[in-house]
Amino acid sequence: MEGLTGTPMPPYAATGPRQYVRPFVITVNGTHNATVYEWCTSVKGQPTRGKVVDGLYGRADEHVFIPQPRRQAPGWDGCRDRIDNRSxxxxxxxxxxxxxxxxxxxxxxxxxxxxxxxxxxxxxxxxxxxxxxxxxxxxxxxxxxxxxxxxxxxxxxxxxxxxxxxxxxxxxxxxxxSNTSCPGDFCWYDDFTRQQHCRHCCHAGFDHDANADNFDIDYVQEKKTCSAEDPGIMNGICDGFGQCQCAPPFIGDDCSIKDCPNRCSYNGWCSVEFPVSRCICNPGYYGEYCQFMECLNNCSWPNGVCDIDTGLCDCRMTYNPYNRTLERLEYGGEDCSYIPAYAAAPALRHDRLLAIVLGLLVLAVSSLFAYDERTR
Incomplete structure (x- = not known):
């Protein structure tokens, strides 16, 4: 297999890659064997060819190349370079x-x-x-x-x-x-030239807005197959072996489903649904892609405000019930549910407290001497 390269790891954009050509067993040591899957490749599919790659709305920020076995067959759309380098x-x-x-x-x-x-x-x-x-x-x-x-x-x-x-x-x-059709493929023939025209990895019935996240969809009609009357949308290419290679952010057998954004922030799991997948958030998280954190009891609002980035409460200040311009203490507790008790007595200064203690001490000593004089 001279001139070929191989790897057992399929790229993330391949929804159904041919992951290996043949398996073979190697001996790890005297007691253990391991099965290695060889995946021979000599070409690369490019599902992002002719598409915008700017990293926005789930799109790739650079072109995606997927190694695959060569499909040297007429009609395969994986060729990018001519042997004579003519453009x-x-x-x-x-x-x-x-x-x-x-x-x-x-x-x-x-x-x-x-x-x-x-x-x-x-x-x-x-x-x-x-x-x-x-x-x-x-x-x-x-x-x-x-x-x-x-x-x-x-x-x-x-x-x-x-x-x-x-x-x-x-x-x-x-x-x-010689090529095996992929999901969503539709082909027709020109009656005059006998030339075959194909739409690969295609779907009709819904057009994803390329510059939106499409989270606020109210109604979607049933997905339809592409036809001459409704050519539909292609979000991937066919590898010639019967499997689509999708351009991010699209997934599915026919690349008709938009993937969940940002992997649901690793705070939930993705529910794959046509036409747009949804993030199902773990407890304590919310948002279109589980990017926000909930606070305990919503910070007993209006006693506090939730910081959605940290999940911590910012408790508000309480005020003197007789003078609402005077601040007292903030609401307490993790959820701002505790209110500090109000005491009307003014706070004592340390010097005044010391004077009172000394006065009481002098009074006690004086009383003791007076009692001693009476008992003689």
Whole structure:
């Protein structure tokens, strides 16, 4: 498996990845064995291709690349780079095929049901279509055979061949019907060009607002499959093996469900629901993604105010019942439910208290001497 890399850990954006190619057992020590799952990859799917990556509303802040086995099959949409590094032509599986030409000759053989094409004027290089720029042409001397009953790979035994074009059976797509369809896929054929058009990992019936959290949804109609009349929304790509790779924040078999934000702040669990998942918060937490903390008894409001970031109460001040401009003490207790008792006597200063104590002591000594004089 030269040139391939592997890892047993699927990226978080893959909702149903092909996690391994084969398992094998290794010996850890004399008494224990371990099973290692080998996942050979040579390409990467990019579910965020053509999408905004700004980190807002659950979107990824950078492009997501998911390692996967190569799907070298016509129609697979995982190609990003051409072998010739040209950016003016589509990034797709390359073919050995005749170029566009004119004034060529052709012969049809009824016995062999084939067409032989020879010569003509054209180019020996692939050129992107243009309505304004002409290109030089030359006389071509190549010969091509077109079999009317021959299709690519015999349609991989997953389609019907007609005039050299495959019509794939349900569950398969591609020019040779070699790709396995993914959940939410919908394909149709152009009657004129016989070209197949597909929508992968698609859903209809609800359009998520790209610049909102979509938490305040009142009514959602039933999810529908995509069709020519309702092309729907694609939030992922098909890996060609029958599983979708979703662009964050979308999850689900067909990437139609918006994931819970911020992993519910690790203070709850995510209830996966179409079209938007909900956070179910643990006791003591609340908010759209369980980001706030509750205070005990709501701080016996209005005795206190809850700090939703810490879950602690900020107790309010109490005032003199005879003069509401004079502050006394704050409400007490963890939930601000205790009120300090009011005492009308003025507070004693230390110097006055000392004078009173000394006065009482002098009075007691004087009384003692007076009693002693009377008893003599």
């Amino acid at each position: 003016d032509l589509p990034a797709e599986l390359q073919w050995v095929a005749p170029n566009h030409r004119s004034t060529h000759k052709a012969i049809f053989s009824k016995d062999f049901n084939m067409i032989i094409v020879y010569g003509g004027l054209g180019t020996n290089v692939t050129i992107d279509k243009s309505l304004s720029e002409p290109f030089p042409a030359e006389a071509l001397s190549d010969m091509w055979q077109f079999g009317l009953n021959d299709c690519l790979g015999n349609c991989s035994n997953h389609g019907d061949c007609s005039l050299g074009f495959c019509t794939c059976h349900p569950g398969y797509y591609g020019s040779d019907c």
